[in-house]
Amino acid sequence: MKQTEKTLLEQMKISEFEIAQRKHLFSLTSDDIKLLKASKPLIDRNLDYIVQKFYELQTENPEIALLIGDADTLQRLAHAQRKYVVDLFSGLYDLEYVNNRLRIGLVHKRIGVEPKLYLSAIYTLKSLLNEALRDNIQDQDIRINTLNALEKLMYFDITLVFDTYIRSLLSEIEIEKEKSDQYAMDLEEKIKERTMQLEEMSRTDPLTGLLNVRHLNDTLTSVLRAAQRRSEPVCFAYIDINDLKKMNDTKGHQFGDEILKMFAQTVRAVSRAEDSCFRYGGDEFCVILPNCESDAAIDIYKKRLEDEIEKRSNFVSYSIGVIQTGPQDYLETEELIRQADDLMYHRKEQAKQRQTSSDVLELRHKKLAD
Numbered sequence: 001m002k003q004t005e006k007t008l009l010e011q012m013k014i015s016e017f018e019i020a021q022r023k024h025l026f027s028l029t030s031d032d033i034k035l036l037k038a039s040k041p042l043i044d045r046n047l048d049y050i051v052q053k054f055y056e057l058q059t060e061n062p063e064i065a066l067l068i069g070d071a072d073t074l075q076r077l078a079h080a081q082r083k084y085v086v087d088l089f090s091g092l093y094d095l096e097y098v099n100n101r102l103r104i105g106l107v108h109k110r111i112g113v114e115p116k117l118y119l120s121a122i123y124t125l126k127s128l129l130n131e132a133l134r135d136n137i138q139d140q141d142i143r144i145n146t147l148n149a150l151e152k153l154m155y156f157d158i159t160l161v162f163d164t165y166i167r168s169l170l171s172e173i174e175i176e177k178e179k180s181d182q183y184a185m186d187l188e189e190k191i192k193e194r195t196m197q198l199e200e201m202s203r204t205d206p207l208t209g210l211l212n213v214r215h216l217n218d219t220l221t222s223v224l225r226a227a228q229r230r231s232e233p234v235c236f237a238y239i240d241i242n243d244l245k246k247m248n249d250t251k252g253h254q255f256g257d258e259i260l261k262m263f264a265q266t267v268r269a270v271s272r273a274e275d276s277c278f279r280y281g282g283d284e285f286c287v288i289l290p291n292c293e294s295d296a297a298i299d300i301y302k303k304r305l306e307d308e309i310e311k312r313s314n315f316v317s318y319s320i321g322v323i324q325t326g327p328q329d330y331l332e333t334e335e336l337i338r339q340a341d342d343l344m345y346h347r348k349e350q351a352k353q354r355q356t357s358s359d360v361l362e363l364r365h366k367k368l369a370d
């Protein structure tokens with residue numbers, strides 16, 4: 001529930017019971033209330049003088065004069081003060097009376113009246129009221145008891161004004177605290193997000209989105225350790241695109257980039273979720289295939305990659321070397337990478353030789369035909 005949906009009495013949790021408790025706290029009895037009510041006519045007679053004198057005295061203080069500011073405000077304040085004095089001698093100190101006192105506390109806080117100025121104003125008003133009561137009540141006992149009753153009631157009022165003042169200060173602190181908590185939470189969230197982005201950036205290759213070679217050794221080592229614990233085979237594939245330099249040179253670097261991206265997407269697409277695909281650098285890629293025998297890697301994985309690349313391009317080819325390690329003995333990380341690289345290189349050379357001899361054969365056929 002919003003603050004503005006609650007009355008001040010609700011906000012301050014002030015009920016009839018609380019009012020009775022407070023009256024009791026200051027020994028404000030029904031006899032006191034009767035005495036105050038009985039003084040109403042004499043106060044009414046002196047009302048104009050009391051209010052006028054009160055502001056005369058108040059505005060003598062430059063700080064207070066500055067706070068009041070102008071004649072219109074002074075008039076409005078004088079009107080409110082008249083009402084307060086009338087209320088003081090009304091004999092009715094109920095929820096409505098208390099609500100008005102609470103509002104005064106809130107208004108004082110809002111316009112920046114410090115407690116010391118409020119207290120000095122109360123002191124001035126009380127002195128003027130005491131003077132009027134003293135001058136106009138003949139019976140000594142009644143006079144003394146009425147002065148006492150007024151003192152108790154004014155204390156009762158002061159506590160209400162102060163309670164609202166303090167509560168308003170506390171609300172401001174709470175609001176500021178909520179704001180700074182929210183700010184800290186937002187900041188934490190942003191840091192978390194940014195850290196994740198940075199981690200992701202450091203994990204992946206910006207061009208292809210595959211894993212970055214920086215993490216190859218660590219990943220491979222942990223895959224090998226896990227495989228060793230479960231006695232499972234691991235395959236490591238080293239793949240190199242053929243003739244990327246030629247493509248770059250003839251069709252431009254951007255075209256070469258598109259080929260690299262397409263190739264990387266294909267590698268990712270044909271791999272299983274548990275496989276880790278890396279861009280090793282330039283036009284070289286590596287795939288770690290946990291729990292995979294070389295037969296399956298060649299018959300299924302390599303075949304799938306071949307088919308998929310063929311579907312996507314009729315001129316991109318590549319060389320691949322697949323090495324299995326485990327389930328009995330396991331190669332060291334560097335050795336596994338080296339062997340797969342050697343095998344890939346060997347296959348590439350074989351393919352180049354095949355290409356050269358088929359070119360020579362074609363040339364010979366051509367010459368014969370000529």
Ligand SMILES: Nc1nc2c(ncn2[C@@H]2O[C@H](COP(=O)(O)OP(=O)(O)OP(=O)(O)O)[C@@H](O)[C@H]2O)c(=O)[nH]1
Nearest residue numbers: 240241242243244245246248253254256257282283
């Ligand atoms: N477009 C593009 N080219 C790259 C990138 N990284 C490396 N290259 C190029 O890839 C080419 C790789 O050349 P080589 O290692 O000779 O390989 P190749 O031309 O594929 O020849 P073979 O491997 O023998 O088939 C070089 O020209 C590099 O400049 C890249 O991010 N984008």
